[in-house]
Amino acid sequence: MAFLDHSEAHNSQDRKIPALFHYLPGWKGNLFLFILLILCSLGYFYYQMVLVNKSFQKYSSELAIIVSGVVRLNIETTVLSQQSVEEIMEIFLGNSADFVGYLDAIEPLSTPEITAFSEEARLAGIRLVRDREIIVDGPVGWLPEDYLCSKVGVGLQHLADQHMYTLSIPSFSNSDNGNGCIVIGMPANRIEELREKSGLDTLISSLTGLPGIEHIRIVSEKEDARLNDKPTIKMVAVDRNPVAETRLSLGDDTLIVGFDARRFSKRIKVLRREFFLFITVLGMLGSFFSWLLYRYQAAEKRRTRDFERRLARQHEEASLGRAAATIAHEVRNPLNAISIGLQRLQLEAAALSPEHHQLLHSMETAVQRTNRIVSDLQKYTRAVVLNEQKVNITEILKSVVTLYDQQCRDQGVEITGNFESNIFVKGDPELLGQVFENLVKNAIEAQPDGGFLQAQLLSENEQVTVVLKNRGVTVSDMDFDKITEPYFTTKTKGCGLGLAISKRIVEAHDGRMVIETDVNNATFIVTVQLRAAD
The missing domain is CATH 3.30.565.10 (Histidine kinase-like ATPase, C-terminal domain)
Structure with missing residues (x-):
């Protein structure tokens, strides 16, 4: 039938659609792929965060171990130097005390003599404690009167409040019957200054001033006694700035080193910002393309349904066209015969009553209406030229x-x-x-x-x-x-x-x-x- 040409034009137009679109996944599949891509991005972001965190922890641990080694070495050096200084002081003061005791044994020394010797030897002073605790000082008053061997004992002593070292040894001169002692002192200002400069506090202060180190503390806490040689790291806030505190065992104490974590925190923020930006763009693109694919597939389904509807209508019209041709042939011939018969009756039957004429007119009208229906059916099924x-x-x-x-x-x-x-x-x-x-x-x-x-x-x-x-x-x-x-x-x-x-x-x-x-x-x-x- 000729009326199939119009649908064939639509069909040819449908064939112009790129074949690639027919192989696209469904919009649900597309959305699933984008969700899977977002999950993969989450996994990659988590992996990057773990790498950055491990890198920072490794960096902090290595620095903490270095600082711990420096502190240990400083402590050992300080202790060794202190021992050496005290040994030298003890030897020097001991020799001076022996010499004073030797002189006092020959002839008891007086205060002016002891004072002169002290000044000559650059000593802080000398105290001779004779029998019955008779004290001879030079110079007078360089030590408290109650500073006696019987109270402080013998040996080297450091009087920090008076900034001096004292050495007390027994005296065996004839004048004190072996019951006396000699106390000899030396100024400790330079030694204390050396100790202060080489001490742990100075070292910690110097290390704290280095770039990247916020603070260093040594604490004695029982809960930290469980720490082993492996550093532990904890993030804290100091003056609203992120600080990574690394704790490491240092003998019976705990060494706490605080590292500046602003660069690490900034890197984490950049990673998060880039990740959320990427996820947002990816989500928007996924939603847009899923919506676009949904719209396309919905339009494709509508076109398919329209095409199927047109195809069904074409089959129906084709069948109707064949039926209409048969009906027109089979119905119109009897209708023509009936119409001719009715016209002859109206012309030749003059004796019919008005009621019969009205009946004939109604029958002719019905025949004409039937003929119009057949004509309309033929017009509908006929090709439009x-x-x-x-x-x-x-x-x-x-x-x-x-x-x-x-x-x-x-x-x-x-x-x-x-x-x-x-x-x-x-x-x-x-x-x-x-x-x-x-x-x-x-x-x-x-x-x-x-x-x-x-x-x-x-x-x-x-x-x-x-x-x-x-x-x-x-x-x-x-x-x-x-x-x-x-x-x-x-x-x-x-x-x-x-x-x-x-x-x-x-x-x-x-x-x-x-x-x-x-x-x-x-x-x-x-x-x-x-x-x-x-």
């Missing part, structure tokens, strides 16, 4: 309105429109006249008790639009979707092929016919769009 030419659509509408002018007056239907300017389209004048005659006829028949019919012609962008508005019966939404389908009608007579034929003719002109309704006002709006003539 266009005799395209330049057509004055304004004149066609005027002629149709003039044709039904008397019927409109009888029914009280008011017709208005802009028929002043001539508008031309490219099409078949006979078929377009059939379309608008059918539309005007339906509009008038839908208003038996009066109403209106508005016709409006618009021409723009190489397209002509004809809008017909009329008041008619209200159609439900379910029935409204079928209003242009064949065999659907709301009238008591007719076979419902008028709008279906009109739509086929308009589509054959590469046009479009849209039917809308305003349920509140019970107004039908029929819009016909055609190509404007060159």
Whole structure:
């Protein structure tokens, strides 16, 4: 059948769609892939965070071990130097005390003599404690009076408050019967200064001033006694700045080294910001492409359903075309015979009563109606062949309105429109006249008790639009979707092929016919769009 050409054009248009799109995954699969990609990104971000954290921990541990080694070495050096200094002091002061004891044994020394010797030997002072605790000082008052060997014992002593070292040894001179002692002192200012500069506090202060080290502390805490040689790291905040405290065992104490973690924290923030930015962009792209694919697949499904619907309708119309040809042949011959017989009866049977004449007229009307149904069926199934030419659509509408002018007056239907300017389209004048005659006829028949019919012609962008508005019966939404389908009608007579034929003719002109309704006002709006003539 020739009416398959229109669907074949649509089919060829469908084949123009790139074949690649037919192999795209479903939008759900696409969304799943993007979610999987986001999860992989999460895993990669976690892996990067672990690497950065391990790198910082390794860096902190190595520095803590270095600092611990420096502190241990300093402590050992300080202890060794202190021992060496005290040994030298003890030897020096011991020799001086032995010499003083030797002199005192020969002849008891007086205060001026002891003072002179102390100044000569650059000593802080000498105290001779004789029997019965008789004290001879030089110079006088360099030691408290109660500083006696019986109280402080013998040996080297460091008097930190007086900044001196003292050495107490027994005296075995004849004057004290072996019950005396000699206390000799030496200034400790330089030694204390040396100890302070080489001490642990000075070292910690110097190390704390190095870049990247916030603080160093040595604490004695029982809970830290469980620490082994492996450093432990904990992030704390000092003056709102991130600090990584590394704790390491240092003998019986715990060494705490605080490293500046601002660079580490900044790196973590950069990683998080880049990750969230990447995830946001990836999520937006995933959502957009999934939405785009969903829209495409929904449109593809609609096209497929439309194509299947057109294909089913084509098969139906093909079957209907074959059936219509058979019906036209089998029905019209008896109808013609019946029509001829009825006409002979009306002409030759003069003796028939008026009732019989009325019956014959009704039978002839029924035969004509049946013949019109067969003709409409043939028109619907027949291929639309266009005799395209330049057509004055304004004149066609005027002629149709003039044709039904008397019927409109009888029914009280008011017709208005802009028929002043001539508008031309490219099409078949006979078929377009059939379309608008059918539309005007339906509009008038839908208003038996009066109403209106508005016709409006618009021409723009190489397209002509004809809008017909009329008041008619209200159609439900379910029935409204079928209003242009064949065999659907709301009238008591007719076979419902008028709008279906009109739509086929308009589509054959590469046009479009849209039917809308305003349920509140019970107004039908029929819009016909055609190509404007060159």
